[in-house]
Amino acid sequence: MGSSIRIGRIAGIQIGLHASWFVIFFIVAYLFAAGTLRQYHWEEPLYWLVGATISFLFFASVLAHEMSHALVARRVGLRVRDITLFIFGGATSLEDEPKRPRDEAIMAVAGPITSLVLGAVLWGIGAALEHEQEQLSAIASWLGIVNFSLGLFNLIPGFPMDGGRILRAIFWKVRGDRYAATRNAATIGRAFGYLLISTGSGWRSSVGSCRTRPRPRWRR
Structure with a gap:
């Protein structure tokens, strides 16, 4: 990914920050x-310190999510180019594609599992610290919530998200054709995306109509 700043290596994998990462870091x-x-x-200063800490650790969690993809990819014999954090999260770049549907599936599911486990552990830590250390409890609890949300969001069957890749692996296993499986997963992903958009639009229209409905005027 262009315009990236190399910040080091973890387990031999190059880690980079795209210029857009700094924007989303400050927004979060x-x-x-x-x-x-x-x-x-x-x-007042404590709000900003804790907010910056949550943002930093959230992206550390995103990095853990991507590292799980990368380490599983290496385990199944794929070469990992790098991991880049950017405005929409993180991206793991591979030199080649999985050779078997099983490899695709376990590589894809590794990220959401990591996020869900992190979410559960951090939320538990936050709950345990609630009456002892409010600031640490807030950091852990909110990190737990966002990690759990990240794990669930990535399971949405929209290719090339993790859920879409899992779906492609299933089609690939059933049909024996990776390219046909990719088309099938992409088609379902688009349909699911349209469904989410239409559902969101319908919900907003419903809320809007409720808000704009004039109040009845009672006459004495």
Whole structure:
């Protein structure tokens, strides 16, 4: 991915930050500091410190998600080029494609499993610290929620997301043709995307109609 800054290697895999990452880092920190964390009664600087910490650790969690893909890919014999964090999360670049549907499936499912496990563990830590250390509890709890959400979101069957890749592996196994499986997974992914868009639009229209409905005027 172009315009990336190399920040080092983990397990021999090059890690980079795309220029857009800095934008989303500050957006996430701001949303927490200026919004979500205001339910707590802290000094002003603490909101921003905790918000920045959550944003940083969230992207560390995204990196863990991508590392799980990369390590499983290497395990099944694929060459990993690098991992890049950017505005939409993270991307693992491979030198070649999986040779078997089984390899595709286990590589794809590794990321969501990592995020779901991290989410459960962090949420549990947050709950355990709730009455002892409010700031650490808030950090762990919100990281748990966003990791769990990340895991579930990535299971949406929209290719090339993880759920879409799992779906492609299933079609590939059944039909024995990777290219046909890719077309099938992409078609279902598009249909699912249209369904989400139409559902969201319908919900917004419904909410809008409720909000704009005039109040009845009672006459005495």
